[in-house]
Amino acid sequence: MLGGAPAFSEPLHVGRPSVLRPHRVLELIGGALDRRVLTHGGPLLREFERAVAAVAGVAHCVATCNATVAMQLLVRALGLRGEVVMPSWTFIATAHALQWEGLTPVFCDVDPRTGNLDPRSVAELITPRTSAIAAVHMWGVPAPAPQLTSLAREHGLRLYFDSAHAIASRCDGRPVGGHGAAEVFSFHATKLVNAFEGGAVVTGDGDLAERVRAMRDYGRNGDGTVGMLGLNAKMTEPSAAMGLASLEDLDELLALHRERHEHYAAGLCGVPGVRLRDPAPLESNRSYVVVEVDPEAAGLTRDELRAVLHAENVLARDHFHPGCHRSEPYRRAPRRHTPRSLTATEALSERVLVLPTGTSLRNEDAGRVCEVIGEAVRRAPAVRAWASSRTPAAPHR
Numbered sequence: 001m002l003g004g005a006p007a008f009s010e011p012l013h014v015g016r017p018s019v020l021r022p023h024r025v026l027e028l029i030g031g032a033l034d035r036r037v038l039t040h041g042g043p044l045l046r047e048f049e050r051a052v053a054a055v056a057g058v059a060h061c062v063a064t065c066n067a068t069v070a071m072q073l074l075v076r077a078l079g080l081r082g083e084v085v086m087p088s089w090t091f092i093a094t095a096h097a098l099q100w101e102g103l104t105p106v107f108c109d110v111d112p113r114t115g116n117l118d119p120r121s122v123a124e125l126i127t128p129r130t131s132a133i134a135a136v137h138m139w140g141v142p143a144p145a146p147q148l149t150s151l152a153r154e155h156g157l158r159l160y161f162d163s164a165h166a167i168a169s170r171c172d173g174r175p176v177g178g179h180g181a182a183e184v185f186s187f188h189a190t191k192l193v194n195a196f197e198g199g200a201v202v203t204g205d206g207d208l209a210e211r212v213r214a215m216r217d218y219g220r221n222g223d224g225t226v227g228m229l230g231l232n233a234k235m236t237e238p239s240a241a242m243g244l245a246s247l248e249d250l251d252e253l254l255a256l257h258r259e260r261h262e263h264y265a266a267g268l269c270g271v272p273g274v275r276l277r278d279p280a281p282l283e284s285n286r287s288y289v290v291v292e293v294d295p296e297a298a299g300l301t302r303d304e305l306r307a308v309l310h311a312e313n314v315l316a317r318d319h320f321h322p323g324c325h326r327s328e329p330y331r332r333a334p335r336r337h338t339p340r341s342l343t344a345t346e347a348l349s350e351r352v353l354v355l356p357t358g359t360s361l362r363n364e365d366a367g368r369v370c371e372v373i374g375e376a377v378r379r380a381p382a383v384r385a386w387a388s389s390r391t392p393a394a395p396h397r
């Protein structure tokens with residue numbers, strides 16, 4: 001931190017892919033190569049879809065090449081028009097999927113405790129142009145599905161969930177996946193369950209699933225005739241193989257994330273001004289370790305703490321700074337799309353830091369990261385002077 005070797009000789013990354021059994025992935029891919037079935041609704045894809053539907057507790061799963069395209073197909077299949085209210089506090093893809101489909105994302109604020117969209121803020125933004133609410137289970141913490149469901153019903157709106165972070169989390173007493181018209185998972189390499197790249201729409205609505213299934217395959221129906229406009233959004237067999245192997249290890253992955261989370265909680269307890277966020281310990285899959293920095297109490301800002309961690313080879317991230325409403329192209333959108341400043345979103349985006357976790361980190365590493373944080377806070381004035389004297393390096397992205 002203030003001279004000497006970094007605490008870690010190799011960088012610790014947020015979202016380093018978890019691959020517990022590489023040989024199992026290769027075995028499944030080998031089967032696909034032997035069959036010469038590499039894509040196009042092969043047996044691995046069908047098995048993966050069955051397995052995802054079972055985890056989500058729903059009847060239908062349509063797997064795709066990624067979650068962003070899955071959301072694009074979903075909003076088409078739902079026939080949405082005009083405006084969709086969504087939280088600004090999310091990964092930019094939630095907004096891009098709408099904007100790319102010619103819809104207007106309207107950004108609401110979040111509950112500062114959970115990081116999830118605040119139903120009161122949603123209600124204030126509903127207009128005659130609104131056709132849907134898009135909720136996000138931020139960092140695996142369940143969004144307030146019951147309130148959103150009644151709000152949507154009251155105003156005649158559709159409701160869907162960007163559940164990219166939240167496979168195996170629970171929401172309102174049921175697994176994530178069965179709420180609203182549909183939910184969308186991501187199986188990107190950095191997510192809890194990974195398929196290299198991948199996504200899925202899960203739903204209890206068979207007609208909706210059929211439309212998404214056709215749209216994924218150039219608009220073709222099961223019999224090969226073209227019934228509608230479509231894209232190529234198919235998931236390949238090697239991706240499904242990775243996804244299946246990853247799902248086979250889901251219980252072990254969840255236990256491992258829980259254990260890392262508990263090590264962080266123990267290591268950070270007593271560090272003034274740096275708090276581990278854990279608003280739904282029993283419902284969240286805890287696949288993200290998120291701390292909130294109170295600059296007054298810690299004597300350091302989030303950015304100063306991040307600079308220290310980066311110097312020590314802990315590549316903590318400020319996801320999802322600065323919020324969609326302050327990112328291109330949305331920050332130039334007409335005022336009515338963000339009618340007032342989003343206080344909670346803006347506060348979170350200055351205060352949160354996502355720390356490395358997962359299979360590539362040992363419990364002792366989590367403990368060591370906490371020691372670095374504790375030491376930085378103890379020596380805050382010196383760290384502050386160090387941080388302000390450096391030529392600001394571009395933060396790792």
Ligand SMILES: *Cc1c(COP(=O)(O)O)cnc(C)c1O
Nearest residue numbers: 066067068091093164186188198
């Ligand atoms: C990762 C992520 C996405 C995008 O998923 P892809 O599969 O990479 O397209 C969407 N929303 C959120 C909240 C994400 O974290």
